[in-house]
Amino acid sequence: MATTAVDADQQTLKDPVKYEGKQSELSLSPDGMLRWTAPCGGERCLVIENEVLGFAGEGAQLTVRAYVEKGVGFFCGAGRRHRERKDYVFEMSSEDSRRNWSGKLKEHIDLLGRPKRLFVVVNPFGGSKSALKIFHKEVHPMLVAADVQFTLQETHHQLHAKSLAHSLDLSKYDGIVCVSGDGVLVEVVNGLLQREDWAAAIKMPIGVVPAGTGNGMAKSLLDSADDCCSPANAVMTIIRGHRCPLDVATVLQQGKRFFSVLMLSWGLIADIDIESERYRWMGSSRLDFYCIVRILWLRRYQGRIFFVPAPGYEAFGEPVKQSSEASSTLDMWQQNQEANPNVQRSGYQGPTTRFEKSEWKTIEGPFISVWLHNVPWGSEDTMAAPDAKFSDGYLDLIVTQNCPKSSLLGMMTKLKDGSHVKSPYIKYLKVKALQLEPGNRTGEKSTGGIIDADGEVLARGEGTYRNGQGDLMAYGPPIQMTVDKGLATLFSPRS
Numbered sequence: 095m096a097t098t099a100v101d102a103d104q105q106t107l108k109d110p111v112k113y114e115g116k117q118s119e120l121s122l123s124p125d126g127m128l129r130w131t132a133p134c135g136g137e138r139c140l141v142i143e144n145e146v147l148g149f150a151g152e153g154a155q156l157t158v159r160a161y162v163e164k165g166v167g168f169f170c171g172a173g174r175r176h177r178e179r180k181d182y183v184f185e186m187s188s189e190d191s192r193r194n195w196s197g198k199l200k201e202h203i204d205l206l207g208r209p210k211r212l213f214v215v216v217n218p219f220g221g222s223k224s225a226l227k228i229f230h231k232e233v234h235p236m237l238v239a240a241d242v243q244f245t246l247q248e249t250h251h252q253l254h255a256k257s258l259a260h261s262l263d264l265s266k267y268d269g270i271v272c273v274s275g276d277g278v279l280v281e282v283v284n285g286l287l288q289r290e291d292w293a294a295a296i297k298m299p300i301g302v303v304p305a306g307t308g309n310g311m312a313k314s315l316l317d318s319a320d321d322c323c324s325p326a327n328a329v330m331t332i333i334r335g336h337r338c339p340l341d342v343a344t345v346l347q348q349g350k351r352f353f354s355v356l357m358l359s360w361g362l363i364a365d366i367d368i369e370s371e372r373y374r375w376m377g378s379s380r381l382d383f384y385c386i387v388r389i390l391w392l393r394r395y396q397g398r399i400f401f402v403p404a405p406g407y408e409a410f411g412e413p414v415k416q417s418s419e420a421s422s423t424l425d426m427w428q429q430n431q432e433a434n435p436n437v438q439r440s441g442y443q444g445p446t447t448r449f450e451k452s453e454w455k456t457i458e459g460p461f462i463s464v465w466l467h468n469v470p471w472g473s474e475d476t477m478a479a480p481d482a483k484f485s486d487g488y489l490d491l492i493v494t495q496n497c498p499k500s501s502l503l504g505m506m507t508k509l510k511d512g513s514h515v516k517s518p519y520i521k522y523l524k525v526k527a528l529q530l531e532p533g534n535r536t537g538e539k540s541t542g543g544i545i546d547a548d549g550e551v552l553a554r555g556e557g558t559y560r561n562g563q564g565d566l567m568a569y570g571p572p573i574q575m576t577v578d579k580g581l582a583t584l585f586s587p588r589s
Contacts, residue, residue: 107198111156112185120184122195126202128158130184140182142202147179147240147333151196154189158182158199159239161330176322177330179239208335209268209299209585212237212244215255215282217274217306222377225305229273232325233303240333244271249278259285259295269299269585271332273325275306276356280548283342283582284353288441296342296442301332301585304474307378308549310356311584314469314484319587323474332585339485339580341468344444345547346574347567351444355582356548357472358575360532361395361463362388362494364546369559389503394460395543396533402452404488404524411455445578449527457493457521460536462502465492466528466575470512480512481524484586487579488524495519528575542569 107122116133123129126142140146140160147159163177186192214233218226226248237244245267249255259270259282272278279302286295303325304312313323321327345352359367370384403410467479467490479490494502497519508514515522534555535541542555545567554561555569567573 107195109191109195110187113182120186120195122198122202142199143206143334146199146203147236147330148203149196149199151192154186154192156184156186156192156195158184161236161326177327179236179326206335208240208242208333210242211267212242212269212271212301212332213262213267214244214246214271214273215249215258215278216246217249217255217272217278219249220275220277221306225273228303228305228325233271233273233329236326236329236333242333249274253281255281256285256288258282260288264295264298267298269301269332271301271303271585273303273305275304275308275549276302276310277306277549279311280353280355280550283355286582287342287353290440292442296581297583299335299337299583299585301328303328303332308473310471310473310476311469313471313474314482315584315586317471318484321587327587331587334585334587336586336588337583338586338588340582340584341485341487341489341577341579342581343466343468343489343575343577344442345552345567346444346576347553347571350567352547352552352566353442354468354547354575356468357478358466358530358545358547358552359464360397360530360543360545361461361465362393363463363465364544365393367546367549368544368551372559385506386503389499389506392462392499392502393543394462394536396536397459397461398456398531398533399464399493400454400456400529400531401491401525402449402527403455404526407523407525408453408455410521410523411457414454414456445576447576449576452527457495459533460495462494462497463492464530466490466525467492468577476509477512478509479522480515481522484584485580486524487577488526489528489575489577491521491523491525491528493521495521526577530573530575532569532573545569545573 105124109120111118111120113130114133118131120130128140129137132138145160145162147161149159150157160180160182161177162180186195216225216229247258255278270282272282279300282300286292286298289295302312304323309323312328316323316327340355343354345354345358365388366381366385370380373380373384376383400414465478467482469484470477470479470482472478479492482490492515501519505514505517532543532545541557544551544558545553551565553565553567553569
């Protein structure tokens with residue numbers, strides 16, 4: 095009976111095997127590298143941490159389940175941008191040898207700290223309504239290949255994911271996975287932060303599988319590792335179990351709170367995002383069509399923003415003078431932060447940092463667009479804030495004011511690579527806190543605008559699309575944003 099060999103110096107496990115009917119030698123190094131000789135010659139290898147999903151054994155046969163680059167990508171040193179599922183089947187020298195190898199592979203995988211139990215939330219109504227198909231075709235097979243147990247839950251209505259996260263027994267799971275666009279992720283974060291045990295709950299890792307219209311968070315995560323934005327790449331990210339912190343912004347108005355992880359917009363971007371819903375029959379092209387419409391019939395909005403610039407961005411805006419008007423504005427900030435102090439509240443209330451004595455700056459309207467971003471991508475083809483980081487404690491602010499229509503149209507075509515921020519018509523900076531005081535459209539005394547946060551309407555002014563639907567906040571009173579650095583946790587392609 096053949097026995098498994100172990101290199102005494104390197105502690106490398108070695109064994110003679112058959113691969114594709116040809117004799118070979120399989121080795122496993124202490125750093126988790128599987129190597130063997132291909133029938134056509136040359137060495138092949140798999141990195142357990144990055145490429146191996148799991149394994150299976152029966153008799154003397156060992157099957158290694160992997161996710162590797164297409165074509166020659168499974169050779170050492172190759173890139174891994176376009177990958178595929180592939181099984182490698184080895185005939186070991188004996189059943190005992192196969193058991194020994196299975197044990198060693200399990201040891202390596204267990205040391206990686208991968209999730210073993212996941213709660214999977216699928217939104218069957220979002221985007222092109224393909225989330226369930228994506229789950230069954232791409233997510234489920236990879237979870238099975240990686241021996242990851244899961245509980246599947248479809249959402250049945252708006253805010254269902256929020257209520258699920260709010261009541262979920264988190265002790266049963268190692269993570270929550272959102273198979274949808276960005277909406278389910280936002281609901282899950284809000285649900286976790288409204289729990290009594292929010293401080294522990296918000297550390298539950300959240301995975302994002304792109305299956306919606308925007309997919310801004312999935313795109314931001316995968317792009318950070320030069321991976322294409324695909325469901326399979328996202329699932330591999332979750333299986334590997336690496337984690338990164340994520341800033342969470344508290345949006346506040348007179349005691350009402352919303353927790354944002356993506357963006358807030360007012361003006362042109364919000365109008366395109368929300369008002370284009372009337373053209374949903376056009377599919378994704380509705381956004382491009384309505385963008386042209388809104389630029390041709392351009393709107394400008396009165397109002398102003400107050401902000402605390404991040405270090406290095408102090409040159410933007412005008413200093414807030416200690417006039418009675420400015421004092422009243424910043425007093426309003428304090429009142430918003432402490433609204434209804436006698437009301438008993440459960441859940442997260444927002445960052446403890448206060449900015450009343452900070453060096454505030456202001457920019458006066460009219461505005462074409464005010465856009466705040468927490469991550470680089472707003473959707474798979476919109477790189478709104480190229481300098482945004484997942485956990486730097488700042489929001490990226492993109493302000494457009496006086497801009498000719500022709501230049502504005504050109505800038506919108508540059509959103510695909512983020513080069514629009516180089517335009518002289520854009521102010522692009524980072525802020526620690528911001529207060530938005532929205533006004534009406536210029537030339538129209540009674541028509542307001544739309545304030546959009548993470549794809550959902552927070553507030554609508556008079557005369558706007560679907561005004562009067564009972565949004566969370568009111569249009570007109572100041573709306574504030576503060577950032578809690580690294581509050582949430584995501585499954586990430588990089589640790």
